[in-house]
Amino acid sequence: MIELTRELRELLAQLNQAKTEVRSMIGQNKVDEADKRMEEVRSLQKKVDLLTQLDTEDRENLGVGGSGAEIGGQKGLESREDAELETEYRGIFLRGVRRQHITADMQSVISEYQRRTVLNEGQTNPAIPDGDLSILVPKDVQTMIHKVSRSLDDLSEFVTVEPVTALSGSRVLENYGTMTPFAVMDEYAPVPEIGGPTFTPVNYKLKDRGGFLPITNNLLQDTDQNLLAYITNWIGRKAVVTRNTLITNLLTTWTKQAMSGLDPIKKVLNVGLDPAISANAVILTNQDGYDWLDTQKDSTGRYLLTDDITQPGRKLFRGRQVIVVANRYLPSEGTTTIKAPMFIGDLKQAIVLFSRMFYELDTTKEGGDAWRRRTTELRAVIRDDIQKWDAESVVFAQVTLS
Template sequence: MLKQLMLSKKIEQARKVLNEYTEEETKIKTRSEELEKSIEEAETEEEINAVDEETEKLEKEKEELQEKKNKLEGEIKELEGELDQLNSKEPENKKRNRGVDDMEIREGIKRYVQSKGQDRAGFTSVEGGALIPEELLKPKDALEDELDLTKIIGEVTVHSGSGKYPVIKKSGSKMASVAELSKNPELAKPVITEVPYDIETYRGYIPVSQEVIDDADYDVAGMISEEISDQDLNTKNHAIATVLKSANAKAVTGIDGLKTLFNTGIKKVYRTKAILSASLFNELDLTKDKNGRYLLQDDIKSSSGKKLFGYEVIVLDDDVIGINAGDLVGFIGDPKEFAKLFNRKKTSVKWVDHEVYGQLLAGFVRFDVQKVDSEAGFYVTYTPEPAV
């Protein structure tokens, strides 16, 4: 821990010197603009020689300052790399005592934001940005109609940017009884598929006003946590829905077609759900059977408040699980077995260049979603029965 503190102090001091170099650059730029005017105004040979001498002197100062700045930036990068390496080796239970250390991290992130990336002391950095600890990213109180698709598919925490994840296909095999001391019977061999994953980095801008940067009492870490949590949920929901739409396509006509799919199309080893577009949900919600009873049944445990043939119903916007408004589509199957979310759990913020606004604070999340069992569900396109 002492080594980390010493490195953080060195980085802090180096950043201060780097800020001084930046101020000197501004002064040199001002002097350069003044010299340009002097060149235009010079008339005599003596005046031209004086300006020429001053120009050479300024260019030399500029080169020397740039060399110092490049050298210092390289040293800072090495120090930050050493600090990151030490932090990654330190046991998790020793990294921070809750309370005091969390406050230090919050203050460090706040200084990073307010200094626009110049001050990087007090927190773990990643790729030049500030790593946001997972415990600071506590989910906010969700709205009643907010849907988190990460809860209905399988999640795997990974520690590398890419790899392969072994998946055992649900075969429906069973064990066999064995008499004492008899030879073990031949069991069905499990079908193991290795699913490759490749972690993607997603970036979204975080609205930080100058007032927030200037306000010493503003909870910067809290604001970042809330904004990233929102963007993270929306991004993952979209990625998961995209993978669900890649399921084997199946056209279904009428209520009997739906019943046949539920009854015989999907193995009973799967925990089937119906993830429907809002338009398909509405179509089925208005449908009555031959006895005049509505097709969907009430279910207070379901997010939609309804069941279809006894199965949970989840409703998504048409353009999320479908493409256009009015699409009668949905995923029917076991989403937890069909797809997996490979979560790197390395959320960070970083000041990035922007062609219009100069610099903006960006949030980064890292994950991948992959289809792992294609037999676990279908992407259904529904056609109502023609009116008789």
């Protein structure tokens, strides 16, 4: 089983190399040479398919004919293989970041890791030249990035996040506000028809978003832990700012409703939103809006914002969480008379964030300013898209502050 996996890895590396050469020939208008090279591509692809089929049949035979202990042993073998592959891939990833030599065997490990991580995407990854890196961030490093993101004010936790692998597609979603109740059923009577659900098709097309980070040679020579901590902290913060900007930019496309005082905000929660939506509503505003809410008092002098006893530091208005965004990302309007934006409603019903859920990295010593600065530039790429879902689940209030 282990030898077969290694053989398959080597074949995948050869196949990717051959495909890269064909694309290069086509780019150089060497069509005849590319056509001849394609024969080898087809042959290698057939070998890969056959070996994959044999591997699958071997696993099925072990599962059917073996005892429970044998099946458990096989699962244990697979788990050990996955763990060993993860560890090996992590080491190669760090070599790539440091622009160290990537051997053909290492390239086969990269191909196998990406094949297991990203299934049925219909994409192939080219062979990696010496010192170059264009691969997925290892799972454990991505987990570290997610921990950094969760420690920040990440607005994506308040919207619906839909993980996807295809670069484009659609999802069919049912709005909560359009759901109808079950009908009364009489004994021995036919099941009555009820109003069918209202589904909304939401299309998406992932976009590449990236940025670069100069890394000094001293940092590259530092320990793996320090290097990874530096990279994960940078990517995590960039990812949060990117998602937050996507969400706030989309929210500002809602139609504004001018409001003054607290009563209109209460009316939105009471009758402006469906009761089911209002129960899960939040109030998202900027620093100006939050400062104004935080100073409002009732007739007895008590502040209207209350503390959330389940999470110190979080404020509630009539039981709904108040979310604060920096003024620089969600600015107010006006200079003498300030009008602050407030989005009231269930953001999970309003917005869907389609995410590739993987980070990709490239490094270079020659491109950009890396050569002049004698540094290594690291580029991170994420793929996502954001779309409206249920526009009626959020009200865009522009509140005049007094």
